Amino acid sequence: MxxxxxxxxxxxxxxxxxxxxxxxxxxxxxxxxxxxxxxxQLGNSQTNPPCCLDTTKPENSLSLSPTPHSPLPTPKPHPLPTKLSQWQDKGNNGDYFTDIQATKFGYLIWSKFPVKIYIETPNLNTNLAETWVKAVVQTVQEWNEYLPLQIISTPHQADIKIIRKVPPLQGNPPRARSALATYELYIQDNFLRHKFTILLSPSQSGKFLQAASRHELGHALGIWGHSSNPNDALYFSQVANPPQISPRDINTLKRIYQQSTSLGWKLG
Structure with missing residues (x-):
């Protein structure tokens, strides 16, 4: 027992x-x-940032309408816009051009100026709507110092449309984004053209709304990539104190506009 x-x-x-x-x-x-x-670490991925389209494969987002019957234009450079040609960085701050993605059509360069921008008036009470539009207009004016831009009131004529709307979730698991820039190609008068749509999340306000708008406009104007320097407007993640457009941003933009592209040229 x-x-x-x-x-x-x-x-x-x-x-x-x-x-x-x-x-x-x-x-x-x-x-x-x-x-x-x-x-x-969520939302801080450099290769697939929370604000923007996946820049590793940007051509996956585009469409070409109507389908061209002629060969696409041979890529070649356009004349450098006057404001960019006059830009000189006396501080020799460098650039991040090597981080910029060229599409299979070349760099996303505008050649017909001014670039026309439509800012949607959000469905809010008058004061809030005016505040939102004013914040976005300020960022357009900032970039206008370097490229000719024009704000218009008709969306169908716009090269860039800016809309107050929640961007679709991205990744697995899905995560929210503060903003998103996408583009598409089209044929107009036998010329290859492109246009952009920018979505700005309603959750953004104040300096963070302006930071998102400033950043996405940088993409829409040709900087199809990101900086690894938090002092640049095109830094890949949102920061507590958003920077203004930096000399490195403009140095990068200038180098982009010196490159070859099929955009803005006549089909062969």
């Missing part, structure tokens, strides 16, 4: 030990899985 009791006690201890060991494995595995997705 005593031996039987000792055996039961021994078996009980073995069971409890095995149970406790398995429990530790389960807890350890759960903690490790959670650590794979720390919140601090």
């Amino acid at each position: 005593q031996r039987r009791t000792q055996r039961k006690i021994k078996n009980l201890f073995i069971f409890l030990f095995v149970f406790a060991f398995i429990g530790l494995l389960i807890v350890s595995d759960s903690s490790h899985s959670f650590a794979l997705f720390p919140k601090a």
Whole structure:
């Protein structure tokens, strides 16, 4: 009887030990899985930033309408816009041109100026709507210092449309984005053209709304890529104190407009 009791006690201890060991494995595995997705890293991916289209494959987003029957134009450079040709960076701050993506049609360069921009008036009360539009207009005026831009009131004539709308979720697991810029190609009078749509999330306001608008306009004007420097407007992530347009941004823009593109040229 005593031996039987000792055996039961021994078996009980073995069971409890095995149970406790398995429990530790389960807890350890759960903690490790959670650590794979720390919140601090969500939305901070350089290759697939939260604000914008996946810049690794931008051509996946575009359409060409109508389908051209003639060969696409041979890529070649356009004359440098006057404001960019006059730009000189006395501080020699450098650029991030090597991080810019060229599409299979060449760089996303505008050649017909001024670039026409439509800013949608949001469906808000008058004061809030005016505040939102005013904030976005300010960023258009900032870029107008370097490229000729014109704000228009008719969306169908716009080269760039700016809309207050939640961008679609991105990634797996899905994550929200503060803004999004997409483009499409089309044929007009036998010339290859492009146009942009910018979505700005309603959750953005104040300096963060302006930062998002400034950033996406940079994409729409040709900077189809990101900077790794938080002092540039085209930095890949949102920061606590958003920067203005930097000399590096403009140096990069100028180099882009010196490159070849099929956009803005007549089909062969």
